[in-house]
Structures are given as structure tokens and as C-alpha cells.
Amino acid sequence: MLLQFPWLYEISLYNKKGVPLTGSMRTYKIPTALDVPKLKNFHILVHDPMGPFGAKGAGETCTTAIMAAIRNAIEDAVGIRLCEPPFTPEKVFEALKAKKEGQK
Amino acid sequence: MKKYPSVRRLPKFEYIAPKTLKEAVDFLSKHKKAAVPLAGGTDLLLNMKRRAVVPQYLVALKNIPDLDTIAYTEGQGLRIGALTTIHAIETSLEVKSTYPILSQAAATLGSIQIRNLGTVGGNVCSALPSADMVPSLVALGAQVKIINGAGEKLVPLEDFITNVGKTVLAVDELVAELQVPPLPSHGGGTYIKYAQRGAKALGICNVAAWIAFAQDICTEVKICLGAVGQTPIRAVAAESVLRKNPFTPATVKAAAQKASEEAQPRSSPLRGSAEYRKTTIGVLTERALLSSRAQIGS
Numbered sequence: 119m120l121l122q123f124p125w126l127y128e129i130s131l132y133n134k135k136g137v138p139l140t141g142s143m144r145t146y147k148i149p150t151a152l153d154v155p156k157l158k159n160f161h162i163l164v165h166d167p168m169g170p171f172g173a174k175g176a177g178e179t180c181t182t183a184i185m186a187a188i189r190n191a192i193e194d195a196v197g198i199r200l201c202e203p204p205f206t207p208e209k210v211f212e213a214l215k216a217k218k219e220g221q222k
Numbered sequence: 223m224k225k226y227p228s229v230r231r232l233p234k235f236e237y238i239a240p241k242t243l244k245e246a247v248d249f250l251s252k253h254k255k256a257a258v259p260l261a262g263g264t265d266l267l268l269n270m271k272r273r274a275v276v277p278q279y280l281v282a283l284k285n286i287p288d289l290d291t292i293a294y295t296e297g298q299g300l301r302i303g304a305l306t307t308i309h310a311i312e313t314s315l316e317v318k319s320t321y322p323i324l325s326q327a328a329a330t331l332g333s334i335q336i337r338n339l340g341t342v343g344g345n346v347c348s349a350l351p352s353a354d355m356v357p358s359l360v361a362l363g364a365q366v367k368i369i370n371g372a373g374e375k376l377v378p379l380e381d382f383i384t385n386v387g388k389t390v391l392a393v394d395e396l397v398a399e400l401q402v403p404p405l406p407s408h409g410g411g412t413y414i415k416y417a418q419r420g421a422k423a424l425g426i427c428n429v430a431a432w433i434a435f436a437q438d439i440c441t442e443v444k445i446c447l448g449a450v451g452q453t454p455i456r457a458v459a460a461e462s463v464l465r466k467n468p469f470t471p472a473t474v475k476a477a478a479q480k481a482s483e484e485a486q487p488r489s490s491p492l493r494g495s496a497e498y499r500k501t502t503i504g505v506l507t508e509r510a511l512l513s514s515r516a517q518i519g520s
Contacts (some may be wrong), residue, residue, distance in 0.1 A: 123231075131492065150422060
């Protein structure tokens with residue numbers, strides 16, 4: 119399953135009448151094989167008393183941390199705090215510009 | 223409720239497959255707007271499914287011999303048949319060794335499936351601002367060979383496209399060939415496509431740059447900006463900053479600044495604000511120029 123990229127790419131946009139602008143695979147861009155870096159999985163094995171034989175769901179649970187990690191990495195690199203995913207290059211550009219103007 | 227504009231089944235049409243260019247042109251001039259030429263069909267068939275075009279006849283060009291050839295000769299430069307697929311350009315050794323910028327541009331277009339069907343003639347005639355083949359062809363000074371009932375004529379590619387989806391091509395004319403002139407040996411070119419993702423996306427902004435040198439002076443430079451206006455735009459002011467001048471970080475920066483001013487992008491919720499695209503095209507122009515310079519060596 120794709121982990122982090124919802125936070126970089128996917129976005130739902132609507133026009134003034136509420137018609138979705140990203141209503142097909144042509145406009146709702148999901149990452150391709152060219153965009154995804156090599157992924158590494160690390161398992162932290164714990165016993166879950168609620169699951170059968172201590173088993174635990176291993177799907178989306180792990181995806182939530184990625185957004186925060188990317189956001190914090192951007193802040194660490196250039197000192198801007200983005201609050202609204204997806205963190206597209208354009209949003210970084212706007213935030214950097216706002217930061218620059220704030221410093222003047 | 224208003225019906226949502228969706229992709230539907232193909233409308234009814236008659237399929238005509240002439241065996242020579244003359245037959246095709248005759249058929250087109252007889253039926254005018256009722257007949258539409260079909261090359262790869264990657265744009266046309268979709269537009270038909272959307273009912274943007276509903277032609278009575280589709281004139282398939284693929285049975286016409288020699289329309290899909292790539293030929294390079296020393297004196298005449300490169301000739302690319304209109305029906306040459308994007309994939310053929312991408313992988314052609316002749317193109318790679320003479321005009322690598324073209325195979326580089328071809329590799330960025332759509333996906334492998336689209337490149338296998340789509341043709342260079344179709345890419346040029348669809349005349350979309352974001353067409354991936356056009357900026358590099360314009361930067362190389364390509365000409366379009368048009369065939370009509372009266373004979374043939376050559377039109378520079380930069381004058382060929384007039385607006386979004388509009389070209390100087392009349393309903394009874396066909397593009398037969400793209401001709402890229404021979405270029406001085408001390409030249410290099412780069413195409414950069416900036417899109418939302420690595421493949422299968424239209425560019426947010428594209429730039430192609432081609433430069434040639436003699437003793438550290440820029441003898442020739444052509445810059446073409448894609449997807450930042452109604453047609454691909456020649457960045458004439460940016461070129462004049464560099465032409466007949468030394469190639470230094472300062473002149474490159476100045477040229478990139480000019481290119482950014484020359485771009486006329488619209489703000490789009492999907493492809494970014496005009497300001498963002500203007501800034502980005504400047505950055506890309508600088509990168510394209512530097513990378514072209516690096517190809518030439520000292």
C-alpha cells in the first residue's frame with residue numbers, strides 16, 4: 119500500500135458550483151513508479167490483546183506518521199510551517215515567499 | 223440536473239484508409255469539415271468520445287507508405303514523417319546521435335502506451351500549449367511540410383500553431399513531414415518538463431533551449447517555453463540577452479529573468495498560480511541553458 123504520497127500529491131478540488139475538478143484519474147494524480155522512492159519497512163512486533171492470537175491490523179495504521187514526518191522535514195530544511203496537506207512544491211513556494219516578505 | 227460531461231462511447235463514423243497522400247488530400251478537399259484525418263488517435267478519439275468533434279469520416283493515414291520514416295542526411299538535416307510514433311523518435315539511434323533533445327522530449331510524453339500510438343504529426347497538429355514535442359522542435363528551428371491539392375509548402379513550426387488547438391492547417395491540408403535543419407556541431411540542447419509527477423501528466427511548464435558556441439561567444443540560441451501561454455512561446459527577449467554575448471552565470475540569469483517575464487501562464491487550480499508558473503519557468507530556463515552548455519564541453 120502506498121504510504122506517504124497522499125500527503126504530497128492527492129487533492130480534491132471543486133469549482134464554485136461544487137463540481138469536482140479532480141474527478142477522474144486524468145486530473146486526480148496518483149504517483150507513478152517514477153515518483154515513489156525506495157521504501158523500507160520496519161516492523162515493531164507487539165502483542166495485541168484485542169486481536170486473535172495477539173495479531174494486529176497492518177494496513178493504514180502506519181500511514182498517519184508520514185505526513186507529519188514530511189511536514190517536519192520541510193520545516194527543518196527551510197523553516198516554514200505548512201499546515202494543509204498535500205505539501206506541493208507550489209505551497210512551499212508560497213510559504214517561502216510569505217516568509218521572505220515577513221522578514222523585510 | 224445537467225448531465226455531467228463524461229467520456230462516452232465513440233460516435234458512428236465511416237473509416238476511410240487511402241493508400242496515397244494524394245487520395246487522402248482529395249478526399250479531405252471533397253468532404254471538407256465532414257472528414258478528419260486520423261493519425262495515432264490519442265487526442266482525436268478521446269475528443270470524439272467527449273463529442274467535441276463528431277466527424278462523418280475518419281481518414282486514416284497509416285496505410286500511406288513512407289509517412290513514418292526518420293531520415294538524417296548531412297546537408298538536409300533530419301526529416302521526420304508525420305506518422306512517426308513518439309516511441310520511434312524516443313528510441314531512434316539516428317535521432318539520439320544527432321538531436322538528442324528530441325528523444326529526450328519524446329521520452330517525457332504521456333506513457334509508453336500513448337507514445338506507441340501517438341505520432342509527432344498528431345502532437346504538432348493537436349496544437350496543445352503543453353505539447354511535449356513542440357518546444358524542442360521550435361528550438362531546433364523545425365519546419366512543417368504541408369501537402370494540399372495544389373502541392374506542398376513549408377511553414378516554420380513556430381508560425382504553424384496559432385492558438386489552443388488551432389493551426390494554420392486548412393481542412394483539406396495534411397502535414398506530411400517535419401524538417402529539422404542541420405545544425406552547427408558546437409551546439410547542445412535540453413528539454414525540461416516540469417509536471418505534477420514523473421509520467422502521464424501534462425506539464426505545468428516546459429522549456430526547450432538550444433545553444434551554439436564559437437570561442438565562448440553564444441552564436442545561436444533558441445528558447446521555447448511550453449504550457450505557459452496559448453501556444454508554445456519563443457522567448458525572443460531572453461534569446462537576445464545571450465546572442466552574440468559571452469555565456470556567463472550573470473547573462474544566463476538575465477536571460478532566465480526575461481523568459482520568466484515573457485511567459486503568459488494562466489492561474490489554474492490544477493496546475494498552479496500564474497506567479498508560481500512564471501517563477502518556475504525562469505528557473506527551468508536557467509537549468510536548461512546550463513545543461514545545454516555542459517553538453518558542449520569547453
